[in-house]
Amino acid sequence: MSIAVVNFSEKFSRIGELHAYKLVAQMNDYHFKLVRMKREFIWHSHPETDEVFMVIDGRMWIELRDGTLSLGTGEMVVIPRGVEHRPYCREECRILLIEPAGTLNTGNAGGDLTDTGLEWI
Amino acid sequence: MSIAVVNFSEKFSRIGELHAYKLVAQMNDYHFKLVRMKREFIWHSHPETDEVFMVIDGRMWIELRDGTLSLGTGEMVVIPRGVEHRPYCREECRILLIEPAGTLNTGNAGGDLTDTGLEWI
Numbered sequence: 001m002s003i004a005v006v007n008f009s010e011k012f013s014r015i016g017e018l019h020a021y022k023l024v025a026q027m028n029d030y031h032f033k034l035v036r037m038k039r040e041f042i043w044h045s046h047p048e049t050d051e052v053f054m055v056i057d058g059r060m061w062i063e064l065r066d067g068t069l070s071l072g073t074g075e076m077v078v079i080p081r082g083v084e085h086r087p088y089c090r091e092e093c094r095i096l097l098i099e100p101a102g103t104l105n106t107g108n109a110g111g112d113l114t115d116t117g118l119e120w121i
Numbered sequence: 122m123s124i125a126v127v128n129f130s131e132k133f134s135r136i137g138e139l140h141a142y143k144l145v146a147q148m149n150d151y152h153f154k155l156v157r158m159k160r161e162f163i164w165h166s167h168p169e170t171d172e173v174f175m176v177i178d179g180r181m182w183i184e185l186r187d188g189t190l191s192l193g194t195g196e197m198v199v200i201p202r203g204v205e206h207r208p209y210c211r212e213e214c215r216i217l218l219i220e221p222a223g224t225l226n227t228g229n230a231g232g233d234l235t236d237t238g239l240e241w242i
Contacts, residue, residue, distance in 0.1 A: 003185065003204070007196045027171040027199050027219065030151070050148040056195070064124065074177070075128045078148050083124070098148065098219070 008056045012036065012094050014121050019113075021097070021105060022121045033097045033118070040088040044109035051079045051099045058093030062086070129177045133157065133215050135242050140234075142218070142226060143242040154218045154239070161209040165230035172200045172220045179214030183207070 006024050011034055015022055018036050025032035037060065053062065054076035062069040062077065063086040069077055079085050089095075106114040127145050132155055136143055139157050146153035158181065174183065175197035183190040183198065184207040190198055200206050227235045 003190065003198060003200065005190055005192055005196050005198045009195055025173070025197065025199050027173050028202075028221075032173075032197075052146070052148050052153075069124065069126055071126055074130055075126050076146065076153075077124060077126045078146050079124065081149075100149075 006032075008034070008094075008096065011121055012056070018092070019115070021115050021118050023118055024121060026101070029101050030098060031101045031103070031118075033099075034121075035095050035097065036092055037087070037089045037095055038092040041086055042106060042109050042111065042113060043084055043086045044107035045082050045084045046079075046099070046103060046107040047082050049100050049103055050081050051103065052097065053077055053079065053087070054096040054098070056094045056096055058089065058091060058095075060087055060089045060093045060095060063088070127153075129155070129215075129217065132242055133177070139213070140236070142236050142239050144239055145242060147222070150222050151219060152222045152224070152239075154220075155242075156216050156218065157213055158208070158210045158216055159213040162207055163227060163230050163232065163234060164205055164207045165228035166203050166205045167200075167220070167224060167228040168203050170221050170224055171202050172224065173218065174198055174200065174208070175217040175219070177215045177217055179210065179212065179216075181208055181210045181214045181216060184209070 011024050021033045021035045055071045059072045142154045142156045176192045180193045
């Protein structure tokens, strides 16, 4: 039986660094990625896809052009395609992202914070 | 700002009955559905899509032809397309399902347990 249960706590315990996105599951052409985040991210959007943020542990904020969302443990949000957003975490937050394979964390903005080292854990 | 944060606990508090699937989010053409489950389900598969089960609170089992998966709070699994499975919960379990819009809970099996009353909460 090769179908593996993903335990978020166990997976996070294997992630030694902040801001390194790790792949834990794939559903059709969608990736499920974990990240330990503690930073102010940049404004960006994903013109081609919606994106899900789910907080596994901690608190994050997502600034939008017309307000700021606050998400705690056990909360999620869908950022619609094309909507500019700027995520940030004041303290470390453990986040699950769900989006199509190949979606870049910096979306249309690019730049130095673009993560290109995605690996399975 | 019309983008709403989904709080799983708050959403579950609005679900009065077992086995009624409720829609809480949509990402592209994928639905995020909550269900309070306490039953033995039927064997079925989804020939056209993978399917994600995530346990928000409780424990569920998913019987496969070659073994049984056990998932507790904070765990998820991807059941690949075409793989026969039979979910069951001995006590009430609160589950998030992620799958393409239009995916039926009974997959290829059909029958009386097919849920057709999906609504947004």
